[in-house]
Each structure stands twice: as C-alpha cells, then as structure tokens.
Amino acid sequence: MARTRCDRTPAWAQLQAHYQSHGKQLDLRDAFAQDAQRFARFSQEAPYVFADLSKNRIDATTEALLLDLARQSGVQEHRDAMFAGEKINNTEQREVLHVLLRNPAAVQSGIAQEATLFIATEQAKVHTTLDAMLAYAEKVRADKAITDVVNIGIGGSDLGPQMAVLALDAFATTGKRLHFVSNVDGHELAAKLPHLKAESTVFLIASKTFTTIETMTNAASAKAWFEAQGGTDIARHFAALTTNVPAANAFGITTTFGFWDWVGGRYSMWSAIGLPLAIAIGAAGFREFLAGAHAMDEHFRTAPLESNLPVRLGLLDVWYRNFHGFTSRSIAPYHSALRRVPAYLQQLEMESNGKRVDASGEALPFGTSPVLWGEPGTNGQHAYFQMLHQGTDVVPVEFIAVKKARHDLKGHHPMLLANVLAQAQALMVGKSDAGGHKHFTGNRPSTFLLLEDLTPASLGALIALQEHRVFVSGSLWGINSFDQWGVELGKVLAKDIEPRLASGDATGLDGSTAGLLARLRG
Numbered sequence: 001m002a003r004t005r006c007d008r009t010p011a012w013a014q015l016q017a018h019y020q021s022h023g024k025q026l027d028l029r030d031a032f033a034q035d036a037q038r039f040a041r042f043s044q045e046a047p048y049v050f051a052d053l054s055k056n057r058i059d060a061t062t063e064a065l066l067l068d069l070a071r072q073s074g075v076q077e078h079r080d081a082m083f084a085g086e087k088i089n090n091t092e093q094r095e096v097l098h099v100l101l102r103n104p105a106a107v108q109s110g111i112a113q114e115a116t117l118f119i120a121t122e123q124a125k126v127h128t129t130l131d132a133m134l135a136y137a138e139k140v141r142a143d144k145a146i147t148d149v150v151n152i153g154i155g156g157s158d159l160g161p162q163m164a165v166l167a168l169d170a171f172a173t174t175g176k177r178l179h180f181v182s183n184v185d186g187h188e189l190a191a192k193l194p195h196l197k198a199e200s201t202v203f204l205i206a207s208k209t210f211t212t213i214e215t216m217t218n219a220a221s222a223k224a225w226f227e228a229q230g231g232t233d234i235a236r237h238f239a240a241l242t243t244n245v246p247a248a249n250a251f252g253i254t255t256t257f258g259f260w261d262w263v264g265g266r267y268s269m270w271s272a273i274g275l276p277l278a279i280a281i282g283a284a285g286f287r288e289f290l291a292g293a294h295a296m297d298e299h300f301r302t303a304p305l306e307s308n309l310p311v312r313l314g315l316l317d318v319w320y321r322n323f324h325g326f327t328s329r330s331i332a333p334y335h336s337a338l339r340r341v342p343a344y345l346q347q348l349e350m351e352s353n354g355k356r357v358d359a360s361g362e363a364l365p366f367g368t369s370p371v372l373w374g375e376p377g378t379n380g381q382h383a384y385f386q387m388l389h390q391g392t393d394v395v396p397v398e399f400i401a402v403k404k405a406r407h408d409l410k411g412h413h414p415m416l417l418a419n420v421l422a423q424a425q426a427l428m429v430g431k432s433d434a435g436g437h438k439h440f441t442g443n444r445p446s447t448f449l450l451l452e453d454l455t456p457a458s459l460g461a462l463i464a465l466q467e468h469r470v471f472v473s474g475s476l477w478g479i480n481s482f483d484q485w486g487v488e489l490g491k492v493l494a495k496d497i498e499p500r501l502a503s504g505d506a507t508g509l510d511g512s513t514a515g516l517l518a519r520l521r522g
C-alpha cells in the first residue's frame, strides 16, 4: 500500500505557497461576488446528504491542490486497503472492517484471493449475528412484560446507540423506555434503579472488551440489584454485546451477541452494539439505518475524488488545521433530536485522530485532530455563538439541518431553518460598525450539511460520512486512526490509586496527587 505522509508530497509545498499568496487573504464575500456559480461549484450531493461547502475559505486552486494532495498521499489506495481487509490498524495488527457490518452481501472485487476469503467468512458471521440480534430485538419489542431497557456501556458502547436512539425517536414504536448508563459514578445508576422493576427490565451489557472498569462495575451492581430484587432469570433479563463472549459467560450472562476485533469501539454501533437502537426502531428500521450507511460507503468507495464528499470534507479539515491553523470545529445540529451528535463526533474524531505520531511512530511536525464541540441550534446561539461571531479565534462551524419536520407545531420549523441560514450568513457576511462593539468581521467559514428528512437511512449515511471524512484526514496525516493508546495511562494509574484511597499510601506519588489523596481521605 503506497502511503505518503501529506507533508512529504509536492502538493503540500504548493499548498503552502498558495496559502501565502491567496488562501489566507481569501474573502468569501469577494469570492461570491466574483463567481456566480460558486454555490454550485462548491456544493456536493452524496447519498441522503447535500453539502454546501461554498462558505469555506477555498477557491478552485485550493481544491485542485488539495485533490493533488489526496492523490499523492495515496488516500485512494489506503481507502481501498481498508475495504479489502488489509491490516491497516498496524499498531494492533487488525483489519478495519466496520463497513462489512452494513454491507448487504459479500461482494468485493479486485482484491487478493486471501482477503476475499477472509472477508467472505467474516461477512457470513456478520449476517448470522445480525439476524440473531434483530430477532432478539423483535422478541424484546413484543414482550409486553418488559417496559425498560438499560444499556450499560461507555465510549463507543454508549455514545453511538444513545445518539441514534435519541435521533430516531420519531421512529421508536415500542413504547419501551430506553436508558443509558455509562459513568462509573454510582449516582448515574443509583438514580435509575428506584424507577425500575427487576421483572420488567432488560439490561444490555455493552462492552467490546468486556473488561472496561466502568462497565464492569455498573454491570456487577445491576446484577446484584436484580438478584436482591428477587430476580433469577439472568438469561431473560441480561444480554451481553461483546467481542469477548467467554468473559460475558464467566460473568454469568448466557444471552450474547458478538462482534469482532476488526470493529473499533467508536465504529461499532452498526454491530450488536446497536441493539438498543434495534429495540427502539425495530429490525426493519435498523436494516434501513445500515442501508443508509452502506450507500455512503459506496459513495466513498467509488465516487471520483473531486465529487467524493468524505474526501472533500477531509481535505478541508486538513486545509483548516494545517494551513489556516484553526484548532477547533464547532458542530451545530439544527435539530433537537441530533443533540448527542457533537458528543458522538468528539469520540469519533478526537479518539481516532488525536495522535502526535504517524503510523510508524515518528513525531508529527504538524497539528492533527481539532477539538470538536457544540450544542444544538438554536440553543448555542444564545450561549457561545457570541465568540463564533466576534471572538478572536476563527472556528469553522458545521451546520446540520433537516428540511422536513416531524411535528405539526405551526411556525417552529421555518423559524428554526431561518435561524440556521441566518447564522451561516451572519458568520460570512458580517456587519460593519467602524470597528466598534457592533462590528462583525465576517468571512467566518462554515459548512452546511442538509438532510431531506431525519430517518434511519439518512442518519446512517450522515454518520458513515463522518467516519469516512475522519479516515481521509487521518490518512493524509499518515496516522493510524484506529487505535487509542492515549486512553491507557489513566486506566493504569486509576488502578494504582484506588487502593491508596483506602490505605493512604502515598509512596512514589507526585506532590499534588499525594496532597489531593490526603484531602479526599481526611
């Protein structure tokens, strides 16, 4: 697989020169004035998602050079290697095949015989497990005695299903209450338990590894509570979603749905980890969700680079991070059901691309993952948008809007859409007030993602789009987007500190940790 780190390509130097001569001065207002076709030129259709990129600080030369950067870095080859089942997660020697989870059939052409065989075998397992998991979801949905489903998991075993269950609330037809418990902070689980009854609750223990301390602690407490309430039928009231079925069995759970180590935690909601969503919207809805993601996979896999939305977004991310030096991106979903999307994207992008070394371990001489943050519009407008409009830092904003409303409250949706348009417009056009307090500099960039309707399929496509744009920027940066060693140190230290809270032993601790330990014990 030919992969060249972006800063080692000829296009990188050309982009630097272009940034100095044109890029940094580009004014969006002039760009629109000079080009009546700018909206059409810088917008992109993809399955279920229309993207307006025209309010970004790019021109035709920028795009051409960025596309050269993609070609010279080997993004296409890297993408093909992922789809072909190569072990592109090199630090863990694993394939990266979450796309298989939403692939309707094991059709792969032009790849090595060995990979074809591997993919076909894994694909068969995916479909068998999917059928079993969806049959279970339907069983729970049909079970009148079950009123509550509690998902216990954290990170990728929580954020995805939680985000999707909220997003697709309009499609939730079960009448069952879905709860998500992630934090090891006992306040979270303790607040739920008094409202649950053992005989009417199903606990889903979601953990890829089945070793994560938060999830194991919550799962043990949930099981102890269940038994203390007189519950005995663990097989009916507990299910495990995991790659580590033996550990789930050892924990006493016999109802299990597996997945595989070629699925990263933050890429796992398409697997058994999606069970809460399948229970909420049903098997057919879940299959539509997968189909929407698959449509985006096909777009990413086959569309030419210049009309490939994940590629265009990933290139833009690199342009902003490494040439403009923007360090964050604000996500502004103008749909209250998408309120957990910013949190979901934080893990997706920051855990994938928050790396300081390339895939070979060499320190990178440029910035990588931006900070992602945001709240739903219009709420954000009345909080931090002040800074977006008039602060000293430029923060590119990614608006997400949905054309169709699924409520009939008069006037709300046009007002919501007017606001999202107005915010994007205000950021760009600004307002002159001779440099005073009411002055808006304008020329602040934004991307506008538009869905016709928020459905299982469009949500699937939107999230797959985000996965692939993260792939593209990570690929350009030459990093391994599929490991997360940065989460390990804190886990190890917490294990060391926990017994010290009981013993008070501060041997070898730094002064601050020792001081705080003493206060917490006092």
Ligand SMILES: O=P(O)(O)OC[C@H]1O[C@](O)(CO)[C@@H](O)[C@@H]1O
Residues within 6 Å of the ligand: 154, 155, 156, 157, 206, 207, 208, 209, 210, 211, 212, 215, 265, 266, 351, 484, 487
């Ligand atoms: O599903 P698991 O194995 O419990 O892991 C939960 C989360 O913890 C992490 O490994 C980080 O610690 C994430 O990557 C993952 O999504």
